[in-house]
Amino acid sequence: MWRLIATRLAAFVPTVLATSLVLFVTVNVVPGSAAKAALGIDATAQAIARFEHEQGLDRPLHVQYLDWLGKAVRGDFGTSFQNHLPVGPELVSRLPVTLELAILAFLIANAIAVPLGALAAYHHQQRLDSVISVFATVLGAVPSFWLATVLILILALTVKVLPAGGYVPFAENPAKNVSLFIMPALSLGLVSSALLLRVMRAKMIEVLSSDYIHTALAKGAAPNVVIWRHALQNALITFLTVGAVEFGWLFGGVVIIEDIFLLPGVGQLVLVGIINRDYPVLLASALTVTVVVLAANMVVDLVAAVLDPRQVHARSRA
């Protein structure tokens, strides 16, 4: 187990470094683009040259990258081209908003996917299975940003039970905070539950047809106990791995949802970076989202290994 943790950590660091390199090169690949973005397209060649010298953009790309990386490791992501404020503290203040949204959405997705997937599997090829499968197929095709719009129309504008958008910190007003997060989390969570539900159903069908389940039932174990205690536990391990990938999707999806619901998270910062062509902001926020997704994948991988020790042995044999 410790070896697995060490291996995964050893792989995590180079992956983060490589993603940071790809993002840095992508953003800086067009010469002069950062200066033009900051000064406007009408900027003179002299102004561009002065700006590039001030920002250190006239140095070779690898020198710029190493300089940026060295500072980023210490939490210094530079200053915004627009408001000249440091990007690091801005990120730190926005990260909890995004994490709260992603975690709530993930919980909603799982709360729908696990019981419905298990139920569909237990009633495999019966009417209930068909109904749940059609529900998952249609839900999987719904764009989250459209669902968000429809939810606002129904819950905020028509029934008027929830606020259409905005943000209040949890510490300041917990009830208001939760009410503001319900619709954004539902928009992401409902769509995300579709894939998880299909995975859960498929895995449960596989587990329920295995010998040890038949043996347990033959020995007189109650079906409920067999499903929820024996089958579900095994199905959840595969489910968890897919769940990590889905968490990555959720975290990517927050960019649009935060914009719709006016949530001041990292996703909104990515958009601010793009709209203002503020490259330090864009680079730092995009890297933060990517690193959180990679970290979530790594943690889930380790949790799955703890739950299913066969994975550890399989990996050590490989």
Added chain:
Amino acid sequence: MSVQLAQRERHWVGRSAVHWRRFRLLLIGGCLVGLVVLSAIFADVISPYSPYDIDVAIKLQPPNRAHWLGTDEFGRDVLSRVIHAARISVKVAAVAVSVGLIGGGVIGIAAGYFGGPVDMVLMRFMELLFSFPAILLAIVLMAVLGTSILNAMTAIGIIFIPGFSRLARAATQDVLRQQYIEAAHTIGMSDVRILTREILPNIITPLFVEAMAAFAYAVLLESSLSFLGLGAQPPEPSWGNMLNTGRGFMDQAPWLGVVPGMAMLIGVLGFNLLGDGLRDVFDPRLREAA
């Protein structure tokens, strides 16, 4: 005689039920995709009005006999705009999937066929691209490339490359284990000839099936980019930018937010079902598991 007839009838009904179960996804998906693709091709013919004609006197009209899906904030016919927007979605999806298919196919085949360091370098890079959330990568690429339909096609296409490359590599490695490849090497066939005459025809089916499934995601990504103002630019209609504009008028004209979303749902659902249906037909193992 009547017993035989009844048996034949029951057999026919049973066989039809099996066929229906087997092909229902393909059929439903095909119909929905047909609707979207035909709308895109014949948009100029079937649209009741021009999607660009402004008439502020009839702005924000609810659905009525003259304008079946109502009018927008400039008095433009929403139905005509939704139909023309299908063209953008299909065009972007087709080009993006082709970019992903060709790029990923070439990389995957090269990695699978040559193996060793070529495989290692190419696939590590693909894994790296895979580690970014797709929509985030698309947004960053659009920020760098600039906002236009062509750049949206390129950005979405780049996102698809890693997925196609993994599939092409695995399929190539499967084919390489076959005896006829060994025979081809033995008779002195060149690498290019083996790749084009022996390997490519044998891996094209899974790639094609994956391409159909990728279409749905491409439609969704294009709509997301246009929604954020990074794809199709107004007044050119796109489901994404129509929805983005429409949500500003949700309290007065809810159809502006609902209609483009329904169109997106039909497009994405259609391509999803078609992809699933093709997979069921071409891969019997998956069909049995479902």
